[in-house]
Amino acid sequence: MTDDHLLTEKRALLEAMLPHVPFDGWTAKALNLAARDAGLDTGVVLRAFPGGAADVLDFWVSETDAAMLRVLEGRDLAAMKVRERVKLAVMTRLELAAPHREAVRRALTLEALPQHAPRALKQLYRTVDAIWYAAGDTATDFNFYTKRMLLAGVYGATLLHWLDDKSENFAGTSAFVDRRLADVMRIEKAKSKLAKLADRLPNPFRNLRRA
Missing domain, CATH: 1.10.10 (Arc Repressor Mutant, subunit A)
Incomplete structure (x- = not known):
């Protein structure tokens, strides 16, 4: 075969x-x-x-991630800010799953069980990695992981909000994503300021290394 x-x-x-x-x-x-x-x-x-039904779920997640990337390939992402690209990717991912929203709810119920936690985390990582890939992320340092960790929190919270969103065209979820991404941007700015401050501070170990 x-x-x-x-x-x-x-x-x-x-x-x-x-x-x-x-x-x-x-x-x-x-x-x-x-x-x-x-x-x-x-x-x-x-x-x-x-692996049975759990394998089908894993396949569905991968198929939907791939479909999201195909949709985004047809959009002019270069003209958007990174934050706008990430939001578009998140909303596109949810829109693709929308015809089967109850299946998503059932998936979260299944993967809340301890024995399915490792698989659930891998699926979440693949999805947020695909979103960052679509957004044009090229980080190769520690930021690669922090970006995905922060987006995983945003996506997970957004998914739960979306499941109960009854607003037209998921307007409530769209606003929710805006707020969560704004929170992330504040964290990133704070990290940048702390890094710059740390660079200006004297290093107490510098002289020890020279001794």
């Missing part, structure tokens, strides 16, 4: 499973119903997702 054929089967199972998730969660039952609806046998399911 070719990789392309396996990918086609994965996508078919995912598409068939998503309508069942709001009722049955990310479970073996939902996956079995998806296989039935897609006309695929158990062998195909095991080959496509050996």
Whole structure:
């Protein structure tokens, strides 16, 4: 079996499973119903997702991240400030998931369980890394990690807000992202000021190194 054929089967199972998730969660039952609806046998399911429903969820996260990047490739990001790019990426990511918002809620419920925490953290990292990639981040120093850590907090809080947002076109979530990103910008400015101040302070160990 070719990789392309396996990918086609994965996508078919995912598409068939998503309508069942709001009722049955990310479970073996939902996956079995998806296989039935897609006309695929158990062998195909095991080959496509050996880890079961949790693997399907992981695949969905990756597929949605990739879709976000494709959408953003068609936008004039170079004309935007970094903060605007990040916001656009976050909102695009949520809009892509919007048709299956209840499946997102079910995913958060599943991944709140201790045994799923490592996988959930990896998924969150991949998403925020994709957002920063789309925003044109080129950091290779410690800022690479601090940016992703801060954005993970923003994205996680935004996701919870978005799940209950009933405003038109998610206007409430858009405003929420603005506030959270403003908080991050204040933190970054404070870090920059502290770094400059530290550079001007005398180093008490300099003379010790010369001794």
